[in-house]
Amino acid sequence: MSDLLQAATMVFTWEVMLIILAASLFGLFMGAIPGLTATMATALLVPVTFFMEPLPAIAAIVSATAMAIVAGDIPGALLRIPGTPASAVYTEEAYAMGKQGKVGLALGLNVTCSMIGGVIGVLILAFFAPRIAEFAIQFTSDEYFWLALLGLSCAILVSGRDPLKGGISMLAGLVIAMVGMDSVSGQMRFTFGNYDLLAGISILPVLIGLFAISELIRRMPETRNPAPIVPPVIKRPFEGVGSTLWKYKGGVLRGGALGTVIGSLPGAGADIASWISYAVSRKFSRTPEKFGKGHPEGLVSASSANNASLSGAYIPALVFGIPGDTVTAIIIGVLMTKGITPGPDVFTDQAPLVNAIFMVFVLANLLLLPLGFMAIRGARHILSIPTGILFPLILMFCIVGAFAANNAMFDIWIMLGIGLMGFFMAENDFPVGPMILAVILGPIVESNFMRSILKSNGDLTAFVDRPIAMVLAIAAVAVWSMIIVNGVKAGRKAPQAEEATQPQDA
Amino acid sequence: MRTNDKVTGVVTAAFGAAVIYASLDLKNLPRQEYGAGTFPTVIGALLILFGAILLVRGLRNREVWFAWQHPVPLITFIMTLAAICASIVAYIYLTPIVGFPVVSFVLLTLLLYTFHHRRWLPAGGIALVATGVIWEVFGQLLHVPLELGLLEKVIY
Structure with a gap:
């Protein structure tokens, strides 16, 4: 109880409250503009959070992400353009509802279900995370090595259509993580005599380069021929939300629970949660033929799932220090720079901080309702901001943000290099998620491997002589085999598909 | 590409x-x-x-x-990419000499003119306000050492 009170005193301060509000407004703005994602919002927010205490920093990121996902539904319903990938699955549904004159109901359902899903996710997180942490406290470096490796491997499998390209992305991320002084032997790796690389490559320019600069490179050329955006007027938002919610209450709850579970899997983020939840909702529906034609049943379930998955991603992040998605990877990076290493010990050593994080989650999700209402009312104004103004401002913000972490111009070069690489990767279907997870998890994998190898005096069988380590090792080997087999299969299928389509083309 | x-x-x-x-x-x-x-x-x-x-x-x-699979022509893309890279490189080399406020204002004005309505006055106005906001947030609030450069002699 004293932990809870202490947590409450940490959360209910003017500073934290103002940060939650400001970050939510920032997330609202970023999510509502098509092409600016929740991850990009987080990457742009990190330079500012570097100067905050751990709790306000996490509060800012959690609030901005949750709000960005919700705001991403607005351009989807109004313009048929999903604001974030997490909204893509039900964009057609929401737009069809809008054409039937129910755009207010569609957006009202989005906001309310996101809030409910988010709260369900937090409740599951707060209930299960400490219990898993109690179990995980017995883990040694052997289990952590396999767990981190498994986290990386799963991220590859679920990150895109091509696991082979996901694997290459992850390996490139691991190389980035290895630059600088080796933590065990103190030797310099891949620094090539450059003093700026001695301390390694800072996470911040990598994040900004990968998620902001690469997107700017992709989107800025389109600003020269902008399509006119004319959003419709939203009448009576939230009308009929209560009765529709009651009708599909099972779908909302199922979406929340499913989203949390999917979010907790490494690499599976809000977009995958909403896709799966929508598919499950359709499967269990009594009227599956209505899906895609302006029917709210799939929309409520998927809206609930994508926000619940944000909370779910914090289960592996807080308990094991293994990020569940790119946003939690960023949070782990932020915490590490502040001297806090997420893991089971955090639940005993810093219980008030953990409880305060849970409280922040609840507050950020409750705030979705009033701010979401405000966003729907002001949608016309947000969507009418020209990207020709926005993108140059974001570029300048990125440059100063990359410089801010270490006050080093060299970090701006890193940002530019990684941004160009991120653009090339995105153009060629290389997912960037595994790369950022690898930058965070690379040192964890390596340090635990070296710790175990030193402990066992070079005996590799020590990695599998404990039952949990053995199970994790089998799972990791199985996942890696799948990555290679799927990569080879994808290569075999491509020419066959090409041959099959050629006669039709002719 | x-x-x-x-x-x-x-x-x-x-x-x-x-x-x-x-x-x-x-x-x-x-x-x-x-x-x-x-x-x-x-x-x-x-x-x-x-x-x-x-x-x-x-x-x-x-x-x-x-x-090339984009809806925009390749030449437009190359010009935009060059503008982004040139802005970043110019910032790196010019800020230590000229200072953040001047570099940020000039770069933003040029970028806003190029990518928005091709009118100098609105571009300059937005660039001035944005430079002021970034200076206040990063330089004053977060204590990031953004250099005043040429303006240091003018102000002090």
Whole structure:
């Protein structure tokens, strides 16, 4: 109880409250503009959070992400353009509802279900995370090595259509993580005599380069021929939300629970949660033929799932220090720079901080309702901001943000290099998620491997002589085999598909 | 800009080989077969393996070597990319000499003029306000050492 009170005193301060509000407004703005994602919002927010205490920093990121996902539904319903990938699955549904004159109901359902899903996710997180942490406290470096490796491997499998390209992305991320002084032997790796690389490559320019600069490179050329955006007027938002919610209450709850579970899997983020939840909702529906034609049943379930998955991603992040998605990877990076290493010990050593994080989650999700209402009312104004103004401002913000972490111009070069690489990767279907997870998890994998190898005096069988380590090792080997087999299969299928389509083309 | 898997496969494998080559000089820990070079060597080997699989895939399919698949013309893209890169490089080299406020104002004005309505006055106005906001947030609030440069002599 004293932990809870202490947590409450940490959360209910003017500073934290103002940060939650400001970050939510920032997330609202970023999510509502098509092409600016929740991850990009987080990457742009990190330079500012570097100067905050751990709790306000996490509060800012959690609030901005949750709000960005919700705001991403607005351009989807109004313009048929999903604001974030997490909204893509039900964009057609929401737009069809809008054409039937129910755009207010569609957006009202989005906001309310996101809030409910988010709260369900937090409740599951707060209930299960400490219990898993109690179990995980017995883990040694052997289990952590396999767990981190498994986290990386799963991220590859679920990150895109091509696991082979996901694997290459992850390996490139691991190389980035290895630059600088080796933590065990103190030797310099891949620094090539450059003093700026001695301390390694800072996470911040990598994040900004990968998620902001690469997107700017992709989107800025389109600003020269902008399509006119004319959003419709939203009448009576939230009308009929209560009765529709009651009708599909099972779908909302199922979406929340499913989203949390999917979010907790490494690499599976809000977009995958909403896709799966929508598919499950359709499967269990009594009227599956209505899906895609302006029917709210799939929309409520998927809206609930994508926000619940944000909370779910914090289960592996807080308990094991293994990020569940790119946003939690960023949070782990932020915490590490502040001297806090997420893991089971955090639940005993810093219980008030953990409880305060849970409280922040609840507050950020409750705030979705009033701010979401405000966003729907002001949608016309947000969507009418020209990207020709926005993108140059974001570029300048990125440059100063990359410089801010270490006050080093060299970090701006890193940002530019990684941004160009991120653009090339995105153009060629290389997912960037595994790369950022690898930058965070690379040192964890390596340090635990070296710790175990030193402990066992070079005996590799020590990695599998404990039952949990053995199970994790089998799972990791199985996942890696799948990555290679799927990569080879994808290569075999491509020419066959090409041959099959050629006669039709002719 | 889509590149054939043959090209990306070769680049990946070459990168893996370079990683292994750069790890050759790293010494093992005393009385151990493992050390600072172990992980980079494994990663390099996997990059070569994955690159080889990608290369084989590229040889099987009949895609062109390079393809431009964007709705905007290639020349527009190249000009925009050049503008972004030039802005970043100009910031790096000019800020220590001229100072943040001048560099930020000039770069933003040029970018806003180019990418928005091609009118100097609104572009300059927005650039001035944005530079002021970034200066206040990062320079004053977060204490990031943004240099005043030329303005230092004017103000002090």
